[in-house]
Structures are given as structure tokens and as C-alpha cells.
Amino acid sequence: xxxxxxxxxxxxxxxxxxxxxxxxxxxxxxxxxxVERASGGPRPxxxxxxxxxxxxxxxxxxxxxxxxxGLIADADVLIEGFRPGVMxxxxxxxxxxxxxxxxxxxGRMTGWGQDGPMAQVAxxxxxxxxxxxxxxxxxxxxxxxxxxxxxxxxxxxxxMLLLFGVMAALWERSRSGAGQVVDAAMIDGVxxxxxxxxxxxxQGRWREGRARNLLDGAAPFYRCYETxxxxxxxxxxxxxxxxxxxxxxxxxPADHLTDQNDPATWADRxxxxxxxxxxxxxxxxxxxxxxxxxxxxPVLTPAEAETHPHNxxxxxxxxxxxxxxxxxxxxxxxxxPADPAPARPAGSDTDAALRAIGMTPERIAALRxxxxxx
Numbered sequence: 001x002x003x004x005x006x007x008x009x010x011x012x013x014x015x016x017x018x019x020x021x022x023x024x025x026x027x028x029x030x031x032x033x034x035v036e037r038a039s040g041g042p043r044p045x046x047x048x049x050x051x052x053x054x055x056x057x058x059x060x061x062x063x064x065x066x067x068x069x070g071l072i073a074d075a076d077v078l079i080e081g082f083r084p085g086v087m088x089x090x091x092x093x094x095x096x097x098x099x100x101x102x103x104x105x106x107g108r109m110t111g112w113g114q115d116g117p118m119a120q121v122a123x124x125x126x127x128x129x130x131x132x133x134x135x136x137x138x139x140x141x142x143x144x145x146x147x148x149x150x151x152x153x154x155x156x157x158x159x160m161l162l163l164f165g166v167m168a169a170l171w172e173r174s175r176s177g178a179g180q181v182v183d184a185a186m187i188d189g190v191x192x193x194x195x196x197x198x199x200x201x202x203q204g205r206w207r208e209g210r211a212r213n214l215l216d217g218a219a220p221f222y223r224c225y226e227t228x229x230x231x232x233x234x235x236x237x238x239x240x241x242x243x244x245x246x247x248x249x250x251x252x253p254a255d256h257l258t259d260q261n262d263p264a265t266w267a268d269r270x271x272x273x274x275x276x277x278x279x280x281x282x283x284x285x286x287x288x289x290x291x292x293x294x295x296x297x298p299v300l301t302p303a304e305a306e307t308h309p310h311n312x313x314x315x316x317x318x319x320x321x322x323x324x325x326x327x328x329x330x331x332x333x334x335x336x337p338a339d340p341a342p343a344r345p346a347g348s349d350t351d352a353a354l355r356a357i358g359m360t361p362e363r364i365a366a367l368r369x370x371x372x373x374x
Contacts, residue, residue, distance in 0.1 A: 002029020002328075002337030007170075009077040010035060010068075011052070016125075016150070017158030017186070018081030018109045019048035024163060025077070026051035027328035029337045033075075035059075035068055038374045039347030044321030049343035055354070056347030056374040059090050063372030068092060070357045073100040077166055079107040084114045094181045104179040105169040109162045111153070113185035125150035128157070128186040134194060141211040141218075157189025212263070214238070220269040221246065221260065224299060231282035232299035235273070246294040250276060347374065 007030040011022035026032040032052040039056040058064035087093045094106045111128040112118040126147050129135040139146035165182035200206040211217045221243050224232045237243040244257050282298050289296040306317045306324055318327045321342030328337050354364050367373050
């Protein structure tokens with residue numbers, strides 16, 4: 001049933017990192033009820049809402065707010081991704097919710113955090129990432145920084161920080177019996193990732209700017225190269241014992257190992273390696289390095305990743321509702337979760353969810369007639 005079987009969570013519908021957090025809770029067996037603005041039709045493509053229940057409530061209506069409060073009173077966790085103050089204006093802020101459920105873990109997801117001069121300012125992954133100092137380190141020297149999709153701040157610094165905070169608060173509740181608010185800000189999450197770079201900078205091993213350092217594409221042994229067929233290889237043998245294997249299998253000079261980490265050699269060697277890797281197709285190079293510790297991998301498209309032998313062997317992707325998507329992660333040897341169900345139509349579980357918290361069919365019908373249920 002999954003390691004989170006028995007955990008109940010309410011998710012306020014939104015976009016981006018909060019829905020992924022709810023998906024991951026549901027993937028591992030939690031009962032996640034999404035509070036949505038309106039009912040809707042089938043949506044099997046909505047990966048982030050897989051495995052969840054859906055209720056549609058009019059939160060501007062007193063009856064809709066009361067119904068939502070009832071769901072929250074029965075939950076272990078609430079997660080929301082609105083700007084600071086929105087939930088308070090709805091009458092569903094932390095004080096309101098803890099009044100009906102003192103043990104509630106109230107997870108709040110924002111880009112800038114719940115306080116500070118930018119707390120009410122709009123933003124996206126790119127703008128949050130910019131303020132951490134990390135975006136300025138990504139991309140080519142002499143060119144603007146490159147957006148790393150929206151994986152870094154939204155999902156790395158956001159979703160994962162929120163989930164970590166919620167799990168930590170649940171652990172603390174197991175001892176204190178009390179709930180609390182988790183303030184998960186994307187800028188905090190990304191900043192938490194930066195320890196290695198701050199250490200290297202303090203040691204004088206990291207230079208400001210882009211593509212000038214060990215891990216940012218400057219090193220010839222840690223970057224991507226184009227192959228003869230227009231595809232690419234990810235080449236990353238940082239350690240000397242792995243770099244030695246790369247040199248031998250690629251037919252490169254063995255003495256490159258002696259000054260591997262000398263930045264003065266990197267530009268010329270990057271050009272030399274690029275010319276070499278451009279002489280053969282991606283598949284040919286992978287055949288050369290397959291099964292070795294040279295730390296070389298093909299740069300795949302998402303569709304290619306689905307059929308890669310390693311991903312297939314680990315069942316890394318599932319087809320759910322006709323859509324290929326990532327399998328639940330991480331893996332568990334004793335309490336493995338079932339495969340997720342497709343996203344349900346918005347509002348399809350409104351009646352069942354309200355009956356589960358003790359509301360009668362007559363009361364539900366009255367709320368629907370009054371416009372509290374959408």
C-alpha cells in the first residue's frame with residue numbers, strides 16, 4: 001500500500017511544485033485530496049494529479065469554506081502554494097486550521113518565502129534561481145546564463161524542500177503531538193544546494209563567471225560533446241582513475257592525466273576532444289564505453305530515455321491512462337506502493353470526500369444547490 005498509507009493530506013490546487021509534492025505523497029500511498037475551484041472532465045494527461053482524490057469547492061462561499069475546513073480537520077497535512085496571506089483571507093490560514101486541527105502540519109510553498117520585502121512579488125523558477133547566485137554560474141562564458149528548465153528552483157528547491165519540511169514536521173509531531181507551519185521557499189532550497197560551491201570558492205578553487213570551473217562546462221572531462229550524427233555525449237570522468245579509462249578507450253594521449261586539473265590546458269583540450277567525438281556517431285561511442293567506468297552516457301530525448309535498457313530494467317517509466325510517465329520514487333523493499341491511478345476529473349470525489357468526514361447526503365445536496373460546491 002506504500003510507506004505513507006494512512007497519511008491524509010489536503011492540497012490546495014495550484015501549479016508547479018506544490019502539485020508535484022502532492023503527487024509524490026500520493027505515489028507513496030498517502031490519501032491526497034485536492035481542493036479545486038471547479039469540476040471538470042477527464043484529464044489523464046495531468047501527471048501531477050495522478051492518484052489523488054478531487055473535490056470542487058467555492059471557497060468564497062461560507063459553505064464551501066466550511067466544507068474545506070472539515071476536510072482539513074480530518075487531515076495530517078495541508079499543502080498550499082499561494083502568495084502569503086491568500087489562505088488567511090479565505091479564512092483558512094494556519095491559525096484557522098490549527099483551531100480545528102492542532103496536530104496539522106501546514107506546508108506553505110512560495111518562491112520568496114512568507115516574509116521579506118519580496119514576499120508579495122510575483123516570480124518564477126528563473127527569477128527565484130537568479131536571486132540565489134546559482135543561475136549566474138550556468139551557461140557559456142561571455143553569453144547570458146541558461147535557464148535549466150524549471151527543475152532547479154521549482155522542483156529541486158521547492159517541491160523537495162517542502163516534502164522534507166513536511167516529513168520533518170510529522171516526525172516532530174510524533175513526539176510533541178503538535179502541528180506547525182512549514183515555510184518552504186524556493187530560494188532557500190536552492191541556497192541549501194550551494195554548499196559545495198561555497199566551499200570551493202572559499203578554498204580558491206572556484207572562479208566567478210560561467211564555464212571557467214570544474215563543474216560548469218569548462219573542464220574537457222566534464223561537459224557534453226556533439227557526435228557525428230548531431231547527437232551528444234555527456235562526458236564526466238572527474239576522478240583520475242575514471243579519466244584514465246576515458247583517455248585509453250577514446251585514443252587520447254595518456255599524459256593528459258598528469259595535468260588533468262590544470263585550467264590552463266582546458267580550452268585546447270576541449271577543442272581537441274570535441275573534434276574527436278565529432279568523428280563518430282553517438283551509438284558508436286556508446287559501444288566503446290558501454291559497461292566501463294569512463295563516465296560517458298548518451299544525452300537522450302525523453303522518448304529515448306523511456307526505452308533505454310537500464311530504465312526499462314528498473315521499470316523507471318509507467319504507462320498510466322495512456323501517458324508514459326515516471327514511476328513512483330524512491331523505491332521501498334517492504335512497503336512498495338501500487339502503480340498510481342490516472343488523474344481523476346476535477347470534482348469527481350466531492351460527495352465521497354464530504355461523506356467521509358460525516359456530512360449527510362442531504363447537507364451535500366443543499367450545499368450544491370446553494371453554490372458552495374462547484
